[in-house]
Every structure is written in structure tokens, then in C-alpha cells.
Amino acid sequence: MKRKYSVELSNVGQYVDRYMACGYNDDYSIEQLFDRAKSVKKITGCELCGTWHITEKNVEQIRDLIGSHDLQLVSIIPDYFAQRKWGHGAFTSPDPAIRQEAIRDTKVFMDICADLGGEIVTVWNGQDGYDYPFTTNYMESRTWIRDAMKECANYRKDIKLSIEYKPREPKMRSFMSDASSTLLLVNDVNEENLGVTLDFGHSIMGIENPAEAAHILKMYGNKLFHCHVNDNYGRWDDDCIAGTIHPIETTEYLYWVKRLGYDSWFSFDQYPYREDGRDALEEGIEWIETLGAVADSLDDDEVDEVIKTQNGVGFAKLIREHMFKVY
């Protein structure tokens, strides 16, 4: 199976954290980010973050860069997280004017996305969450998100809105925290163009099994809109090189999303603080290609045979024989 790969442009850029505010690497201009992404063989699409890469003012520049680099715009992720006004939430800010701005920005970027030939606006509303008990009326917050998603989804039906859930960070708890709780809201909104982005690492850090999360998104409404790949140690969004920490879960996930009919992008969302992001992206693709080849080498009947007996030994033998050079 031929997989399509895109990259969120920050992957090949500079990385900061709360200690190293100056950044671990070099700074790159937006042109350089496009050059670096494009230099990676097999990258044919890109995702752009609001504020960081795309604003209402640089649309023409971005159009030129996408064109000159022959990349498809896969998704725009509006900024709901990097401006101080969002500090207490975007769609769930206590300030109704801020909530309105979040809605307005979403619509603006839906228009820009369509204008640039994109299909998906990703809603990663990382500041919509809470830090402490007794600081949130959970039902009111979820209602605010629902109403905003309803309004935006209806704004134009030719652009998909896809909520990217994540259990925590930057807030200590996110409202859109896992596949199922996000899906409950999505199904409550009930618009065809509203769905869910499954970020492999977010799923892992939320103690989900990503392959199972994909089934749930498929099963209750066919809402698996988009896939992000990366990896982590299961406790934090380390955004490691894809496949390198959970190769077997990654293989199962690649196997099942294919079998479930997902034929869209695998978009990289790595954040290799202390590596060169371009090299890490290139290597991440090699891992997904390698583990994808393992997944593709599995015969559905073989897999179903193991499933029929729920046999851990059968699983271990099957994967060992398909995965490893030496066995």
C-alpha cells in the first residue's frame, strides 16, 4: 500500500520548551521551513499552524510557497494556543468576546483553507481545559465547544473541521481529551463535516490503544477524519520519532486504519527538540514505511485466525515472524 505523508511545518523548525525559551536549534524563516519539508523525499503535503506559519496577512506568500514547492495543503491548524488572549481558553474562555474570536478565526481559516486548496481545518484547542478541581463547569464548557463547532461546521460544508484530542498539555486536563469523549461531542453536533483527528501520541499518552481508538471513531459515525503520527513514552506528549517507542502498537494501528478503509494522509507531528527536525522527519517516514510494510505483509486471514483464539502466543509468533530481520 502506498501511504501519503504530510508534515506540520513546525516539525522541521525550531523547538523551544519552558526552560530553553531561546530554542534548541536554529531559527528558520517560513521559506526555509518549506524548503526543508520539501527536501524530504515522500513528503507531498503540509500542515500549517496559525500565527506560526499562516496569518490573514500572508496568504499570498503561502500560496506562492505551496505552489513553488509543489506541496498539497493538507490542513490548517488555527492558533488557539499561542496568543496570550487564549490563556484561559479559546472556545471556553470565561470572556464571551474571546470565545467569539475563536469562532471567527475558525471561519477565517476555513475560508483561507478552501482558497488554498485544502480540505481540513484542524481544531486543536489545547487551552480549552482546566488545571484544578472546582474551576470549571464541565457542562457549560462542553456546551460552548459544541455550539461553536456547530456554527463553524455550518459556516461552510465544503471544509472539514477535525478536532484533535489530547489528554493534557498545555492545560493539566483538556476537555477534548480522548477519542470517545470527543466523539460524544462531535455526534451531538451531528454535522457531516465535523470529525476527529487521531494523533498517535496523544492516544498513547491517554492510555488508549490507537488501533482501538480508530475503531471507535469509525464505528460510531465514521468520524476518523485525519491521522497524525509520532510517539512517546506514555506519560507525556514527547513527540518522538514515529514508531521508535511503540513499534508494535504502531504496526497494529497502521494495519487497522488501512483495513478500516482509511486512505488519507499520515501527517507527521514530531517535535524532536534536540535533533535536526528535517532528519528526524526523514527517519520517521522510514519507520512508518518499515512498520507499514510489516502491516501490509500480514494476511487478514492470518490475523483473524489469531483473533479467533484471542491467543497472545499466536500474536507474538505472527508479529515476530513478520517483523524481525533475525528470528
Added chain:
Amino acid sequence: MKRKYSVELSNVGQYVDRYMACGYNDDYSIEQLFDRAKSVKKITGCELCGTWHITEKNVEQIRDLIGSHDLQLVSIIPDYFAQRKWGHGAFTSPDPAIRQEAIRDTKVFMDICADLGGEIVTVWNGQDGYDYPFTTNYMESRTWIRDAMKECANYRKDIKLSIEYKPREPKMRSFMSDASSTLLLVNDVNEENLGVTLDFGHSIMGIENPAEAAHILKMYGNKLFHCHVNDNYGRWDDDCIAGTIHPIETTEYLYWVKRLGYDSWFSFDQYPYREDGRDALEEGIEWIETLGAVADSLDDDEVDEVIKTQNGVGFAKLIREHMFKVY
């Protein structure tokens, strides 16, 4: 607010684990379990497990014991976990005959429950899960559970079926693992008498915030049927004395379930391996009464004021002033 307390009878019994198969305490007869439960002031209801406490054969004995101890039967939890046949799943066993048995047993205990004046049959299907990747067709398994729940819920509408989710144990991953994924299935079944049991500890070990889980269950279908109390360290179902590890989250949970209109039982599900279970139950009630009194002392307006500003300092001050003897 006056809270009603019941107890799953194992709480006051013997405790085993995989090492101490002989048990940490004394063995108790079913009569002794009733005596011990009843001896705890404020206990007015009981929950019974299939096989361990109630079978098709001892219904008359149980009727007598309930009557003579003046306890209300709050729930029966059929055994889907303690007989070898369930080892590879009950409702999701690869063997269709086993799956049928799980359905049959559920109906049998619905009848018994009604006969004994109970209202709820709790479905804690702990063996319905998986240990390894590639050993499950997630969609098929969830469909089996859904179809079974549909059939059972329709069997008789005067008995509530309530699924008690838990992230793992005994299987390394459960299908009914958290509030939201369980609710998706429950809403797919769409029967009025099918809902969800929120076990505080299961929620904590699944990195949920129980107060938020209660909102989700309320918000999407009014499905918060039943509440279990206990506590743990966030990594395993330690079944500690209620309130003693997460007193503040417990207080928030008691506050919100009340505000959301829950006025039913708080059922104890502790498993104090190395304590006397009766004493631990008595002490657990004291903790819930104490933290419940803290919750009751909070004025909704005060809480809403903190929420309006999403202010962690406001939370900390509010709780400190209401909670502690010395401040």
C-alpha cells in the same frame, strides 16, 4: 444532604490476590457477611455478586438474609469474571455458546433482582477485554456487547442495567474502559433502562476526573445510574478506603453529583486486603460523610464565582477554608 450508603458484600469479607491465594483474613460465611455489613451504622443497602454471594440456588436464603438484616438490595452484579469459562471473555468470548451464557445469566439475575426488590443489575464485564495487540477485532467485540445489552435491556424494562467501566484488570485492557467509550455503546443501544455505573476508583485509575465523568454521563443521555466509592493511587485499582488518597477530587465529585441531581446510592467497593473490611467500611463512610459535609458547605454561588474566573488560587482558598480544621 443525607446520603444513602450501600456495600458490595465482598468489602467486609476475605481478600485474596495472585500471591496470597489463601487470603489475608478470615473466611466468612454469607450470614456473617450480612451481619458484618449490617453492623456498620449508616449502611442501609447491599450489593451482591454472582457466584460469590448469590446463585440461582440460594435465592430464598438471600431473601431471608436481606429481610432479617433490614437491608435494601441495591444491585446484583452477575459473575462474568470468576468462573473459568469466562477466561477469554463473557459477552466477547470467541465461543458463541459462552456469549449466550453471559446473556442468559444476565436475564436470570434481572429476574432474581426484581424478585428480591432490587432495581439495578450491574454489568461489570471485567474479562471482556484483551491483553495484546492483534488479538481482537475491536468492532466485532463491541458489537457483541452492544447486541447483548440490547437483548437484555429489552428482556424486562423494570430493571436497570448499568455497565461499570474500568480501564483494565483482570484483562490488561477492557473494552468498557472509560465513561465516554461506554456511553457511546450505551447510546448506540438506546434503551432507557441501560446506563452506566461510575466507580470513583476506576475513573481515577483511567486518568479521568470523576466529577467531569459524571457530567459527561449526565450530559449525553442522562446515564449516570449508579455510583461506587473507593480510592487508589492512580495506577491500579487499589480499592483503598474512600477519600483517603484523593480527598479533594472526592469532594468535587460529591459536590457535582449532588448538583447534577444524583440522589441515589453511594455504594462502597473497597477491597482492603490487609485491614478488617468491616472497620474499613465504617471508616470509609466517615470519610465520605466528612468530605460530603465539606461539599455541602460550599455555596453554589461561591463555586460559580471561582469558575467564572477559572482561578486556581480561588479554588485553593475556597477549599482550604471549607476543608481544614486549622487554617
Added chain:
Amino acid sequence: MKRKYSVELSNVGQYVDRYMACGYNDDYSIEQLFDRAKSVKKITGCELCGTWHITEKNVEQIRDLIGSHDLQLVSIIPDYFAQRKWGHGAFTSPDPAIRQEAIRDTKVFMDICADLGGEIVTVWNGQDGYDYPFTTNYMESRTWIRDAMKECANYRKDIKLSIEYKPREPKMRSFMSDASSTLLLVNDVNEENLGVTLDFGHSIMGIENPAEAAHILKMYGNKLFHCHVNDNYGRWDDDCIAGTIHPIETTEYLYWVKRLGYDSWFSFDQYPYREDGRDALEEGIEWIETLGAVADSLDDDEVDEVIKTQNGVGFAKLIREHMFKVY
């Protein structure tokens, strides 16, 4: 490199948990356990648990079984966890008579071990820990363990005592919880025949990296006495088939313990509740052989080159090229 494999006999036996007290599989006699272990090609050694497999009374039977099965006795693990008297601790029981019994049993099994040609008595003191804050004087408990280890290590110097640490279970917290805290006690005792057993899964569940733990045990006193293999999901002692969850960490661990000069046994400590233990053991050996071959295929200079640049991309490329059939 040729690795030596042994097995703790429970691996091929019956498995129980707190729900399935009747066991998930068949019961096996001690003779059958030996037969099943021996039937696995490459198993040349065995470990025996007190009470479960060996007692003061069946030494002659065990001698015969070891002999007739041509297995080497690798270790005896006295029972400090499966008899009710140990419920509040063995070496740290509040009852001094129980503490004395733990010491006495250790000496008895040191004698039996020597008598049967074994070299190591493993001290897995799982009940020496605590469940709640304020229930332990940590310094007194650690002193009790230290004094007991001192006395036992001095009892006879020709038998090694090796403490197997584990972060929790059965107690919610263990005193001998990780490599470093165990080593502090071991070095305080300061006897040549007292060391540490590194159980891969215990290390993983304690958020250690087992390869790093091995270095620490080596570095501060050369105390890596013994290695157990298995795997888990990082939150509990799932005792999965070795290698199947953390193949890369397992490979790093196999690589480094070899490079650090460890040339002793890899002893299986799996507990595959719902599989046939014999088959799971056979498969586990295949995984360790496979991942060991990956480790053996790494040239030290190649590894050192990656280390010299601390380069995650270099790691990912190196392992990908050595590990996978397809890349």
C-alpha cells in the same frame, strides 16, 4: 552470543488473580511442571518458589525431579508472600517472631539451595511494603531488612542472596522498590554475597530504563547478580511474554548487560494468565533470541558513534537497519 535460559516453574503452571481464584488454566502437579519446563527447548535451568514448589519436606522429591529432568537449579525464591502470616510483612512485620521466621526460612532455603547445587537464593519480599501514608516508620523498616540481610548473608558465604526489587504489588508500595534504593541497602550491608536481581518488567513498571538500571547496579558495587525477563505496559506487573511490548528497550538491555559482562542466566518470569504457559515460555525464548540476535549484531563502535553525538536520529536509523526484516 549464547544465552542461558531458566524458568521459574510457575510460568508453566496455573494462574490465578483476585477474581479468578479458581484459576484460568489447568492445575499441574510438581512433576508436570518439571515436564512442561523441560519440554521447552533451550531451557536448561529452573527457579523454585517456596511453598508452591519446594518446602523443607519435599527436598528429596525435588532433587530427583531436577536430576531426572537434567535441569540446573538456578535459584530458590523462599515464600515471603503466600502465607497469611506474611500479610503485614515478612522481614518488616510488626511482629518480631514473624521477622525471625523470615530470617530462619531464608537460612533454611540457603542450605537447601546449596544442597541441591544451586547458587542463588532470591529474596523477593513483596509483602515488605505499605499501603497508606503514616503506617510505616521507613527507617525502622529498612533497618530490619538490612539487619536480616546481614545475618543471612553471613550465614553462609557460598550462597548468593539476591534481592528482587519491585515498585508495588502486592503492597501498594514496596520498600525494595527500585534498583537504586535496593542498592543503597545492599551496600549498607556490604557483604560480597548480597546483590540484586533485575526483573525487566519490575524495572519498566517503576519507570526505570532497565539498561540504565543494569549500569547502576554494575557501577556501584558490581551487584547485578541475576536477570529476570518478561514485559508489561508500564503501569503494572503484567508479566507478559518477554519482548513483546518493549522490544527496543529489551534489545538495549540485552545489549548492555552483555557489554557489562553479565554472562549468567536469563530467567523467565512470565505469568500469561490466559495463555498456555508452556507455549508462552517457548515463544518468549524466541523473542529474547531474536532481540538478542539484534543486540549481538550491533557493533560497539557503531553504538558508540551514536552515543558520541547523542543523536536520536542516529539511534533510530541504527536500530531500524538492524532490527527489521523490511526497511
Added chain:
Amino acid sequence: MKRKYSVELSNVGQYVDRYMACGYNDDYSIEQLFDRAKSVKKITGCELCGTWHITEKNVEQIRDLIGSHDLQLVSIIPDYFAQRKWGHGAFTSPDPAIRQEAIRDTKVFMDICADLGGEIVTVWNGQDGYDYPFTTNYMESRTWIRDAMKECANYRKDIKLSIEYKPREPKMRSFMSDASSTLLLVNDVNEENLGVTLDFGHSIMGIENPAEAAHILKMYGNKLFHCHVNDNYGRWDDDCIAGTIHPIETTEYLYWVKRLGYDSWFSFDQYPYREDGRDALEEGIEWIETLGAVADSLDDDEVDEVIKTQNGVGFAKLIREHMFKVY
């Protein structure tokens, strides 16, 4: 008992994370930070970070500010984490020149600390760690840290060096990750003026029990040099308001460090991204004072009585009666 409180100045400043690089709050000048810290009643000491607050060039300004605000300099934390050169480690950088700079800076700040009337230089070497398997020679890295600590501790004996361990962040794994592994290195160095800083939150996120960690640091070399207070949810260094997540563990910790003879500073290390840091500090002190009063109200004999029986029910009753306003 009267407790002494100090504050690391960042606590009352601006907070950034990898998304909100612009900061959640206002920027404050160094003068403002001193003003804000001083405005909190009960704060009598301060800790200063290299680069952020103190450099070789602003020593006289800092001397004036300390003096004019009547604060005691409790500790200087040299910067080993916020300049790009430290990205691959400070004491463990692959580049020997960087390693020398880390040593040199430590000595410089030891001199400055002494000059300004301080007693402790805190070594929080957060970049000394690793992200991936196979990228580190663990023994070599630990040797570099040991040799550096030896050299620095010997540089002048009138200043204490105190290593602040932390399991992870910014690196995915730290070398100085927990109390015991840090202590092994400290004891290997074996200099009287080298010890350990116990940060409550770092201990909690490392699945330690801080009260137990304090015992270990006391027991093997009397190395509990300094205490930081804050709190988190057990999975990440959330740096919450002290006491608000783990009030009972905090109480046990305050109880035992007092009983173990610790009579030095409790230094606040909160990082309340979305609150006003000054208010959060004031509130954190109230929590420590409140929980400290609970700890002080416990009679040692009462505690020892619970310990003597290892009784969880006894613990629960004792704490409930001493802690809560309503019971």
C-alpha cells in the same frame, strides 16, 4: 513549629511553555520580582536562577536588591538548562569544553553565593539526561557528573552543593532521576558539602512517596540538604500550588522531615502558568501552614501506635480527626 519560607523568584514572574512562548502573564523586571516576592508575608528568603535572575555581571545589583528587600539568599541555581549550548547536556555534554563550562559556572556561582551570604548552590542539571535508548553510555555520563561534583565540592567547602533530582523534563529521562540514584552518586563522591534537594513534586512525579524519600536521604549519609514544595498530578512536573493535589502526602512529608530533624527552608517552586504567581505563592504558604499545623498536631506516640499495627484504618481515622473541620 515555625517554618521558614523562601521562593525561587520565577514563581512570581512570567510563565511560558512550548506553545505560549509569549508568556501567559506580564513580564517583570528583576526589581519587580523582588518586590513581588517581598510583598508576600512570611517570605524571608529567596532563590535565584542563573541567567534568568543572576549573572556574573549583575552581582552588585542583586546584592542591593537582597539588602533592600531584607531577604536572605537561600540558594543560587546556576543555569545548566536555558542556554543553547546546554542542549545536549551540561556536565554530560559530548563536548568536553561544554562540560568544563558547567564546572566553571558552578564554581563561579559558589563564589557569588558565598559573597552574597548564601549557603547552597543547587545543581539542577535538567539537560543531563537522554531521550532515546542507545544514545547514552550511562556509566560514562554518571562518571562525568561524579567527577564534576567532586571537583566543585572540593573547590570550596563552605558552600553546600545540592543536587535537585527530577525524573524527566526537559530531557525525556534524567540521569539524576530519583532520591536513591542521586544518593548513590553523592555517596560515591563522598564530600561533606555535597547533598540532595528534595523537590516534593519531582518526587511525586517519580512515583516516590516524598516522606519515604526523605528517610532514604537521611538514612544513608544524612544528605537531605534542602526542600522544595509544590504539587502535581503524578505524571508531570505541573508545579501546582503546594498541597492542593496531595494534601495527605504533603502532611506526611511535613511531619516526617520535622521528626527527622530538618529545620531549614521550605522553598517554593511553583509555576502557576495561568494564575498570578504572587497570589499563588501566598496561597501556597497558607496550604503549607495549614497542613503543617495538621502535622504538628499529631502526637508522635499516636503516629507510632498506628505504625505499630500497620493499620490503614488507624491511619484514616487519625488523619480524618486531625485534618478536617467537619468530621
